[in-house]
Amino acid sequence: MYGKDLISIADLSAENVQGIFDLALKLKANPEDYCDSLTGLTMAMIFEKPSLRTRVSFEAGMTQLGGHAIYLGPSDISLGKRESVPDIARTLDRMVDIIMARTFSHQSILTLAEYAEAPVINALSDLLHPCQALADYLTIMEKKEQLRGLKLAFVGDGNNVAHSLMNCGAKTGVSVTVVCPKGYEPNAGIVKAAQEAGKALGAKMAVTNDIDEGVKGADVIYTDVWASMGQEKEAEERKKIFAPYQVNAALMAKAKEDAIFLHCLPAHRGEEVTDEVIESEQSVVFDEAENRLHAQKAAILRLMFAEGDLD
Ligand code: CP
Numbered sequence: 001m002y003g004k005d006l007i008s009i010a011d012l013s014a015e016n017v018q019g020i021f022d023l024a025l026k027l028k029a030n031p032e033d034y035c036d037s038l039t040g041l042t043m044a045m046i047f048e049k050p051s052l053r054t055r056v057s058f059e060a061g062m063t064q065l066g067g068h069a070i071y072l073g074p075s076d077i078s079l080g081k082r083e084s085v086p087d088i089a090r091t092l093d094r095m096v097d098i099i100m101a102r103t104f105s106h107q108s109i110l111t112l113a114e115y116a117e118a119p120v121i122n123a124l125s126d127l128l129h130p131c132q133a134l135a136d137y138l139t140i141m142e143k144k145e146q147l148r149g150l151k152l153a154f155v156g157d158g159n160n161v162a163h164s165l166m167n168c169g170a171k172t173g174v175s176v177t178v179v180c181p182k183g184y185e186p187n188a189g190i191v192k193a194a195q196e197a198g199k200a201l202g203a204k205m206a207v208t209n210d211i212d213e214g215v216k217g218a219d220v221i222y223t224d225v226w227a228s229m230g231q232e233k234e235a236e237e238r239k240k241i242f243a244p245y246q247v248n249a250a251l252m253a254k255a256k257e258d259a260i261f262l263h264c265l266p267a268h269r270g271e272e273v274t275d276e277v278i279e280s281e282q283s284v285v286f287d288e289a290e291n292r293l294h295a296q297k298a299a300i301l302r303l304m305f306a307e308g309d310l311d
């Protein structure tokens, strides 16, 4: 049973996650089979932050499923400023069938979900980026033909993407190590919960400041920007602190020989990753970006339809 919303992968069972992947692969192979699935249905897309992949993949995804999406940018509704989040949720609920939101505060997503009866999808908050992680593990599954037993090393800031990668690792049997400078570790509560949840499938969650130890034996090397949206003022200071954690050819050589490289994008080339790595044979970043479309179409359908109505 899927919940009403997609706020965190921690709320999904391992079977739910696998169900999203199975449907995503069907959607990817035969998109025409689902082109009328959402006829007459509308998604509201709330953005407090910029986006390329998330906006385009959700909007194109809704079109491909026969529905429609409405973009509501930062200056359109000014979440919590022009109008309160509960009032926005209850108004949208009278007009649309599904709500997607990219916010600063994670609480805004929780409040939208609380006040809207329509499903709410977290399209990135300061705490989590579940849609990204679903696309990432789908990509890893395609490239490695399995998930359980793999090791992913996330090198960089213990941020929203790192949190969702841990949550999804726990549900797919992938061990995740976050390799970060001191003081930039992921949220301890999320790490602990992922450690607990991962036990069922043998996935181990770890955090280290030691690059050699963290990257050793990794099947997947993942990085993200050093300063996330909203942290622009810290960018210069972070450049110095994170410099030793750059994913370059020397760092890739410490992982498994057949390791693949992932990045949620946008990338700051020359900072968290070198051109050489992101353009290398090991890099799968554009397959990963494409999978945002397929994974999210699957997640939308899983939220909108009862199990069994789709398969
Ligand atoms: N990876 C990701 O969410 O990209 P955008 O910020 O461009 O949506």
Ligand code: NVA
Pocket: 124, 159, 160, 161, 224, 225, 227, 228, 229, 264, 265, 266
């Ligand atoms: N951690 C980044 C991810 C962007 C997709 C941010 O929040 O800006």
